[in-house]
Amino acid sequence: xxxxxxxxxxxxxxxxxxxxxxxxxxxxxxxxxxxxxxxxxxxxxxxxxxxxxxxxxxxxxxxxxxxxxxxxxxxxxxxxxxxxxxxxxxxxxxxxxxxxxxxxxxxxxxxxxxxxxxxxxxxxxxxxxxxxxxxxxxxxxxxxxxxxxxxxxxxxxxxxxxxxxxxxxxxxxxxxxxxxxxxxxxxxxxxxxxxxxxxxxxxxxxxxxxxxxxxxxxxxxxxxxxxxxxxxxxxxxxxxxxxxxxxxxxxxxxxxxxxxxxxxxxxxxxxxxxxxxxxxxxxxxxxxxxxxxxxxxxxxxxxxxxxxxxxxxxxxxxxxxxxxxxxxxxxxxxxxxxxxxx
Amino acid sequence: xxxxxxxxxxxxxxxxxxxxxxxxxxxxxxxxxxxxxxxxxxxxxxxxxxxxxxxxxxxxxxxxxxxxxxxxxxxxxxxxxxxxxxxxxxxxxxxxxxxxxxxxxxxxxxxxxxxxxxxxxxxxxxxxxxxxxxxxxxxxxxxxxxxxxxxxxxxxxxxxxxxxxxxxxxxxxxxxxxxxxxxxxxxxxxxxxxxxxxxxxxxxxxxxxxxxxxxxxxxxxxxxxxxxxxxxxxxxxxxxxxxxxxxxxxxxxxxxxxxxxxxxxxxxxxxxxxxxxxxxxxxxxxxxxxxxxxxxxxxxxxxxxxxxxxxxxxxxxxxxxxx
Ligand SMILES: Nc1ncnc2c1ncn2[C@@H]1O[C@H](COP(=O)(O)OP(=O)(O)OP(=O)(O)O)[C@@H](O)[C@H]1O
Ligand code: SF4
Ligand code: SF4
Ligand SMILES: [Mg+2]
Numbered sequence: 001x002x003x004x005x006x007x008x009x010x011x012x013x014x015x016x017x018x019x020x021x022x023x024x025x026x027x028x029x030x031x032x033x034x035x036x037x038x039x040x041x042x043x044x045x046x047x048x049x050x051x052x053x054x055x056x057x058x059x060x061x062x063x064x065x066x067x068x069x070x071x072x073x074x075x076x077x078x079x080x081x082x083x084x085x086x087x088x089x090x091x092x093x094x095x096x097x098x099x100x101x102x103x104x105x106x107x108x109x110x111x112x113x114x115x116x117x118x119x120x121x122x123x124x125x126x127x128x129x130x131x132x133x134x135x136x137x138x139x140x141x142x143x144x145x146x147x148x149x150x151x152x153x154x155x156x157x158x159x160x161x162x163x164x165x166x167x168x169x170x171x172x173x174x175x176x177x178x179x180x181x182x183x184x185x186x187x188x189x190x191x192x193x194x195x196x197x198x199x200x201x202x203x204x205x206x207x208x209x210x211x212x213x214x215x216x217x218x219x220x221x222x223x224x225x226x227x228x229x230x231x232x233x234x235x236x237x238x239x240x241x242x243x244x245x246x247x248x249x250x251x252x253x254x255x256x257x258x259x260x261x262x263x264x265x266x267x268x269x270x271x272x273x274x275x276x277x278x279x280x281x282x283x284x285x286x287x288x289x290x291x292x293x294x295x296x297x298x299x300x301x302x303x304x305x306x307x308x309x310x311x312x313x314x315x316x317x318x319x320x321x322x323x324x325x326x327x328x329x330x331x332x333x334x335x336x337x338x339x340x341x342x
Numbered sequence: 343x344x345x346x347x348x349x350x351x352x353x354x355x356x357x358x359x360x361x362x363x364x365x366x367x368x369x370x371x372x373x374x375x376x377x378x379x380x381x382x383x384x385x386x387x388x389x390x391x392x393x394x395x396x397x398x399x400x401x402x403x404x405x406x407x408x409x410x411x412x413x414x415x416x417x418x419x420x421x422x423x424x425x426x427x428x429x430x431x432x433x434x435x436x437x438x439x440x441x442x443x444x445x446x447x448x449x450x451x452x453x454x455x456x457x458x459x460x461x462x463x464x465x466x467x468x469x470x471x472x473x474x475x476x477x478x479x480x481x482x483x484x485x486x487x488x489x490x491x492x493x494x495x496x497x498x499x500x501x502x503x504x505x506x507x508x509x510x511x512x513x514x515x516x517x518x519x520x521x522x523x524x525x526x527x528x529x530x531x532x533x534x535x536x537x538x539x540x541x542x543x544x545x546x547x548x549x550x551x552x553x554x555x556x557x558x559x560x561x562x563x564x565x566x567x568x569x570x571x572x573x574x575x576x577x578x579x580x581x582x583x584x585x586x587x588x589x590x591x592x593x594x595x596x597x598x599x600x601x602x603x604x605x606x607x608x609x610x611x612x613x614x615x616x617x618x619x620x621x622x623x624x625x626x627x628x629x630x631x632x633x634x635x636x637x638x639x640x641x642x643x644x645x646x647x648x649x650x651x652x653x654x655x656x657x658x659x660x661x662x663x664x665x
Contacts, residue, residue, distance in 0.1 A: 041523035041524070041525060041526075042494075042523055140608065140609075142607075142609070156609065156610065156612060157387070157388075158608065158609055158610065159609065186386040186387055186550075186608075186610065187386075187550075187591065187594040187595065188590070188594060188605050188608035189608045189609070191594060191601060191602065191608070192608045195602075213523060213524060215524065216553075216597070220597050253525065254524055254525060257524055257525050257527070257528040258524055258528075258553070259527075259528075259531070259551070259553040259554050259556065259557045259558075260553050260556070260557075261552060261553045261556045261580060261592075261595055261596055262596070265556060265557060265576070265577065266557060267535055267557065267558070268532050268535060269527075269528035269531055269532055269557065270528065271525065271526075271528035271529040271532055272525035272526075272528065272529075273529075275493040275495055275496070275526065276493070276523060276525070276526070291525075
């Protein structure tokens with residue numbers, strides 16, 4: 001079942017240096033129980049997409065120029081703020097990154113959780129507190145009844161993070177937006193958080209939009225991946241196919257550039273030359289061309305659209321919906337096919 | 343190889359904000375860094391990595407123990423000698439946006455440390471700035487620009503150039519690439535690797551990302567709440583980490599299937615209320631094997647052989663050796 005469908009989203013920010021389109025021509029679907037990842041470098045438009053799904057673009061000073069976001073038979077972008085606020089938290093929730101900023105320091109954890117339940121599930125204070133304790137236990141906070149009375153500063157950093165996640169989950173939202181949910185966490189706590197998101201998907205069919213620059217994390221946890229560059233999706237595929245046989249030179253370069261624990265120690269990494277694209281001064285043609293080894297004259301003039309492979313004989317399985325925006329994708333995909341044959 | 347820097351039983355403590363308790367951020371650490379070597383310092387947030395780095399750079403006063411350069415104790419040096427020592431140790435921070443004064447041009451940023459230490463005249467300093475820009479892969483035409491005109495990766499190059507201005511022997515790199523994108527991170531790490539070869543620098547690399555340790559460093563020290571629990575050769579460490587906490591860290595970084603079983607709890611204790619004995623014991627899956635010893639007695643960091651052999655602070659290795 002499709003939970004969420006984003007169609008042709010385009011978001012503009014007006015800056016002193018001129019207008020920029022942080023997101024352009026973005027479309028994707030989120031199925032029930034699925035985790036879809038948006039990856040890319042900073043400024044590629046991942047967080048702006050997340051903001052749009054939460055109806056928060058206007059608050060960040062941006063404008064949604066075109067696009068529709070379908071959820072439960074309604075176009076979210078046509079909702080008024082009151083309707084959106086009701087949906088946020090109860091059905092579409094953000095898993096926050098910065099726990100210290102998002103919790104109220106003057107209220108106990110229990111009251112903050114209970115409030116969400118009273119508003120969104122209509123529970124009485126007593127029921128809500130009982131349910132809150134259960135929610136804290138669910139996220140692995142020891143002795144949850146007594147922790148209900150704690151103020152945020154009385155919890156450890158990891159516990160605060162998890163209390164906040166408990167808060168985003170307590171109303172049982174169908175869609176979870178996780179923007180870099182683990183970057184601020186120690187590895188053991190990060191793993192616990194990922195286990196929790198997985199449980200939400202498996203046990204009650206929640207869908208997760210994961211925003212991350214951590215390719216290993218995406219590879220290990222997401223079902224489908226959209227790679228963004230300069231506001232556009234430049235490749236979309238199933239997670240395992242994407243990194244095993246990338247079609248787009250940028251995806252291939254990102255994957256090669258990461259440091260890894262397995263294999264030989266090399267002392268040098270395969271760096272991508274150049275710097276991420278400036279959105280206020282995008283190069284003509286393919287936005288990646290100044291950094292691309294395969295760029296041709298055509299790439300410097302013309303902008304490639306997202307499309308499937310033209311030839312089937314590359315040996316790459318043509319899974320449904322796999323696409324990349326590159327004139328040379330057959331060569332990139334073929335290069336892997338050859339490498340695998342050899 | 344003689345040691346460039348030695349830490350002997352170093353302790354650094356902070357007073358709790360608004361409270362009376364003291365927090366030993368670094369608690370009796372002994373470590374040695376060889377000339378031209380690259381060592382990593384890893385551990386969870388709050389384990390004391392950055393505090394140790396700040397003490398080493400002379401930015402905080404240790405409460406106890408000693409720091410020795412070339413075998414000479416820093417505390418015994420005169421004011422002037424200490425000032426001169428500052429040149430030899432430089433820090434590069436995580437956030438190039440915060441660490442560079444936005445009001446200074448590139449020329450001023452690179453010239454300032456030389457001026458403070460009275461190195462050369464204005465012309466010599468300008469020539470040195472050009473050489474530094476070239477060394478870090480920036481254009482000499484950038485000399486009149488300001489930090490905000492650069493991308494994140496270029497700014498980190500600038501911070502590195504500034505750190506190199508005084509020809510230090512030791513660079514302390516505190517999460518130098520964690521604010522950068524994957525594609526740019528690789529450029530900076532490669533730059534650091536070639537600068538080390540070119541200038542014979544020693545690196546102390548502070549990071550929570552074990553894959554960077556694997557790729558960049560020769561030695562690794564693991565910290566847990568102010569103490570070093572393991573010090574080892576990097577290749578050996580990834581082949582077989584020795585301390586139970588190291589085993590968990592490596593398994594988590596590898597996303598190994600058994601990672602969940604290597605820590606009894608994901609939650610770390612409060613630094614103000616550390617468990618007695620081995621502070622890792624509430625999370626250690628192996629402590630039951632030793633009866634109450636892990637709760638009663640704090641394990642000391644002990645070398646398991648000769649000079650380059652690993653050091654570990656765990657009673658298990660003790661009892662294994664006794665056998
Ligand atoms: N409030 C704003 N006003 C002006 N420009 C903005 C604003 N928010 C974002 N942008 C710009 O939009 C572009 C995309 O930003 P966005 O935060 O969506 O990227 P991202 O991929 O999430 O990056 P990161 O990984 O750094 O979070 C960037 O160029 C950014 O500078
Ligand atoms: S379209 Fe051209 S420049 Fe763009 S990624 Fe493909 S080959 Fe490179
Ligand atoms: S001393 Fe005991 S508790 Fe500490 S790491 Fe070793 S076995 Fe575990
Ligand atoms: Mg972002």
